[in-house]
Amino acid sequence: MKLFLPEPLRVGELPIKAKEISKAYGSLKVLKDLNFTIVRGERIALLGANGTGKSTLIKILNGVLEPDRGEVIRDENLSIGYYSQEFESFDLNKTLLESLTEKCSFSEGAARAFLGRFNFLGNKVFQRIGSLSGGEKTRLSIALLTGNNHNLLILDEPTTYLDVLSQRIILDTLKEYQGTMIIVSHTEEFINELSPDKAFLMPEGQMVFWSEDLLEKVGEV
Ligand SMILES: Nc1ncnc2c1ncn2[C@@H]1O[C@H](COP(=O)(O)OP(=O)(O)OP(=O)(O)O)[C@@H](O)[C@H]1O
Numbered sequence: 668m669k670l671f672l673p674e675p676l677r678v679g680e681l682p683i684k685a686k687e688i689s690k691a692y693g694s695l696k697v698l699k700d701l702n703f704t705i706v707r708g709e710r711i712a713l714l715g716a717n718g719t720g721k722s723t724l725i726k727i728l729n730g731v732l733e734p735d736r737g738e739v740i741r742d743e744n745l746s747i748g749y750y751s752q753e754f755e756s757f758d759l760n761k762t763l764l765e766s767l768t769e770k771c772s773f774s775e776g777a778a779r780a781f782l783g784r785f786n787f788l789g790n791k792v793f794q795r796i797g798s799l800s801g802g803e804k805t806r807l808s809i810a811l812l813t814g815n816n817h818n819l820l821i822l823d824e825p826t827t828y829l830d831v832l833s834q835r836i837i838l839d840t841l842k843e844y845q846g847t848m849i850i851v852s853h854t855e856e857f858i859n860e861l862s863p864d865k866a867f868l869m870p871e872g873q874m875v876f877w878s879e880d881l882l883e884k885v886g887e888v
């Protein structure tokens with residue numbers, strides 16, 4: 668099944684750089700002097716046990732949260748698509764079709780075809796978002812993110828509590844995505860199939876080339 672995702676917007680060779688990032692919540696020091704550069708097109712798995720600061724780092728990269736020290740340097744053409752359950756912002760009264768035609772530049776026909784590839788078939792596209800299951804909402808989020816031409820996707824645990832079908836569809840979609848990606852997931856099979864180029868390890872704050880022995884870290888919680 669081919670999805671034909673929109674091509675990501677052009678962006679420079681180094682879409683995003685983090686310099687000397689530090690962040691504490693009160694006396695809890697979460698991030699300490701993190702430095703890294705992400706190269707266009709790279710898929711990066713952000714790995715680390717619970718509470719090591721993955722979501723904090725992601726929010727800082729996104730600009731949702733300011734670091735205490737350091738800075739994030741973003742390419743002027745950077746366009747980030749961000750997924751986190753916490754930040755899922757849907758208008759629950761809208762139908763799937765309305766949300767897609769409003770948030771992505773699709774005609775109604777194209778939107779229906781696109782939704783169909785996410786297994787939202789027939790009259791399902793007229794259903795209100797409020798009545799979708801958790802897995803369906805995540806599937807819709809990924810449709811909305813990849814239906815746009817973002818050049819960086821930052822995905823914070825998109826596979827948590829997913830049914831098998833939703834996981835399969837999301838995985839196939841992300842495999843096809845041509846832009847740069849930073850992903851947190853504790854699902855080994857998912858990360859393995861995405862075959863990341865690199866991993867950023869927390870709490871070490873170290874970027875390393877991907878190798879299969881890192882898979883055992885994926886499941887660490
Ligand atoms: N707004 C906040 N105020 C206070 N402490 C916070 C806040 N957000 C996170 N923390 C704490 O900071 C630490 C890092 O949290 P963060 O959510 O970034 O970790 P994480 O690696 O994403 O964890 P998980 O795998 O559970 O999602 C944790 O100890 C968490 O309890």
Ligand SMILES: [Mg+2]
Nearest residue numbers: 721722723823
């Ligand atoms: Mg987290």
